[in-house]
Amino acid sequence: MRLTVIGTGYLGATHAACMAELGHEVVGVDVDPDKIAALRAGQVPFHEPGLPELIRKHTATGRLRFTTDHTEAGAFGEVHFVCVGTPQRKDSEGADLTYVDAAFAAIAEHAAEDSLLVGKSTVPVGTAERLAGTLGVEVAWNPEFLREGFAVEDTLRPDRLVIGVRSAHAETILRKVYEPVLEAGTPLVTADFPTAELVKTAANAFLATKISFINAMAELCEAAGGDVGVLAQAIGHDDRIGKKFLRAGVGFGGGCLPKDIRAFAHRADELGVSLAFLREVDAINMRRRDKVVELARELCGGAVLGARIAVLGAAFKPDSDDIRDSPALNVAARLRLDGADVTVYDPEALDNARKAFPLLGYALSAEEALRGADLVLHLTEWPQFREIDPERAASLVARPLIVDGRGALDGDRWSAAGWHFRALGRPAPVEERPLQGL
Numbered sequence: 001m002r003l004t005v006i007g008t009g010y011l012g013a014t015h016a017a018c019m020a021e022l023g024h025e026v027v028g029v030d031v032d033p034d035k036i037a038a039l040r041a042g043q044v045p046f047h048e049p050g051l052p053e054l055i056r057k058h059t060a061t062g063r064l065r066f067t068t069d070h071t072e073a074g075a076f077g078e079v080h081f082v083c084v085g086t087p088q089r090k091d092s093e094g095a096d097l098t099y100v101d102a103a104f105a106a107i108a109e110h111a112a113e114d115s116l117l118v119g120k121s122t123v124p125v126g127t128a129e130r131l132a133g134t135l136g137v138e139v140a141w142n143p144e145f146l147r148e149g150f151a152v153e154d155t156l157r158p159d160r161l162v163i164g165v166r167s168a169h170a171e172t173i174l175r176k177v178y179e180p181v182l183e184a185g186t187p188l189v190t191a192d193f194p195t196a197e198l199v200k201t202a203a204n205a206f207l208a209t210k211i212s213f214i215n216a217m218a219e220l221c222e223a224a225g226g227d228v229g230v231l232a233q234a235i236g237h238d239d240r241i242g243k244k245f246l247r248a249g250v251g252f253g254g255g256c257l258p259k260d261i262r263a264f265a266h267r268a269d270e271l272g273v274s275l276a277f278l279r280e281v282d283a284i285n286m287r288r289r290d291k292v293v294e295l296a297r298e299l300c301g302g303a304v305l306g307a308r309i310a311v312l313g314a315a316f317k318p319d320s321d322d323i324r325d326s327p328a329l330n331v332a333a334r335l336r337l338d339g340a341d342v343t344v345y346d347p348e349a350l351d352n353a354r355k356a357f358p359l360l361g362y363a364l365s366a367e368e369a370l371r372g373a374d375l376v377l378h379l380t381e382w383p384q385f386r387e388i389d390p391e392r393a394a395s396l397v398a399r400p401l402i403v404d405g406r407g408a409l410d411g412d413r414w415s416a417a418g419w420h421f422r423a424l425g426r427p428a429p430v431e432e433r434p435l436q437g438l
């Protein structure tokens, strides 16, 4: 089939490449000429394992092309997937639908009468119905559940496909688009517009709630002297609870969970329904960042002014160079504002971090970041940080103080190497090492 993908960011570039992999002819469209030039040259402007290979493969076969021209795309596609951003509005918690409205309008203007416009962006419930009533072309909604870092895998082999459709015709078209995925056994949920839109925001709200639940337990463990890692493991043995998404730490960030729960609570208010608990989920999440800042102050003897702090991690999660609402950079920037001399290292996200936070210091390796540090904060759990040898690390720093903000390091190993090791939601060491000179 001939498909277009409007918006070639994280979601759209992945969707376009994966649709070509399924055998379709695909045109990716973006308003950003630099992004399109990079994609045409087979370069992906963000880190996503497996995606550059797929884009090069299908730009070479000619099955995948990129353009900035909506007119060309409108004329080409039988099905148009809209994948533009829905960031948080500047003036409220709600989603900014400017890009979605503009993209739908631009493609509808040039699309064939019998084409299908499919929204994939995450939107407030009611958006599909509103667009369907104004565009004069058939609309469907097909929310996306991919995780950054696993985007290709999640698109080609998703847990489920969800489609919001108004006609058997639209369902038939989408079944044809996803035929190889469906033949591989992926469940398809067919729903009306509001349900399809709500499935997406409900899924992200649930995931965020799970993380904040375990982080609230971490707060209790800190107050009562428990260990949230053991607690999470123990409750996770119950299949009804499950082990996943119970990693306590500095909390969730990224371009999705934080803005999506805010937009969801905001939309619920508009509909006269309270999702106030999501505001608490948000508040718990933000308190974890505060906690790391407080711990840093405490470990630096009351104030971080002049302290040299090494921050391991800048991306909002490992295997990503995405720094949108990154807990690591939020903490780093706050400590810098408090007068600390902060040096950040991340294996993939340094370029993005530098652009967004030019006043922070950056190192090209973990070793360089650690050299001379008074305090180390581990805030994004890249696998290579687990490989750091605590003894070697101790020989580099000025003082062996570390906070594990992701519960991912082996505390016993670090303590045995002479470090004062603190982790969120875990008891402080029984025998506190004297913090000389602080």
Ligand SMILES: NC(=O)c1ccc[n+]([C@@H]2O[C@H](COP(=O)([O-])OP(=O)(O)OC[C@H]3O[C@@H](n4cnc5c(N)ncnc54)[C@H](O)[C@@H]3O)[C@@H](O)[C@H]2O)c1
Binding pocket: 006, 007, 008, 009, 010, 011, 012, 029, 030, 031, 032, 035, 083, 084, 085, 086, 099, 102, 103, 106, 120, 121, 122, 123, 144, 145, 146, 147, 148, 255, 256
């Ligand atoms: N990133 C994810 O992992 C993910 C997963 C599932 C759903 N989503 C949702 O998908 C949507 C897109 O997210 P993203 O992370 O890919 O955002 P992004 O900012 O990386 O990409 C959006 C792209 O749309 C382009 N754009 C804006 N207006 C346009 C227009 N009129 N025509 C063509 N292109 C236009 C922008 O230039 C940008 O390249 C959001 O609603 C998000 O919530 C994202």
Ligand SMILES: O=c1ccn([C@@H]2O[C@H](COP(=O)(O)OP(=O)(O)O[C@H]3O[C@H](CO)[C@@H](O)[C@H](O)[C@H]3O)[C@@H](O)[C@H]2O)c(=O)[nH]1
Binding pocket: 122, 144, 145, 146, 147, 148, 149, 204, 207, 211, 244, 245, 246, 247, 248, 249, 250, 251, 252, 253, 254, 255, 256, 257, 260, 316, 317, 318
């Ligand atoms: O137990 C956990 C799991 C995750 N996180 C954090 O939560 C955030 C989000 O992680 P993850 O969900 O893996 O990343 P995203 O790529 O943002 O994916 C989420 O957001 C996407 C966009 O809507 C959805 O498509 C995905 O299904 C949903 O998982 C990151 O900061 C993680 O560090 C934790 O703190 N503890």
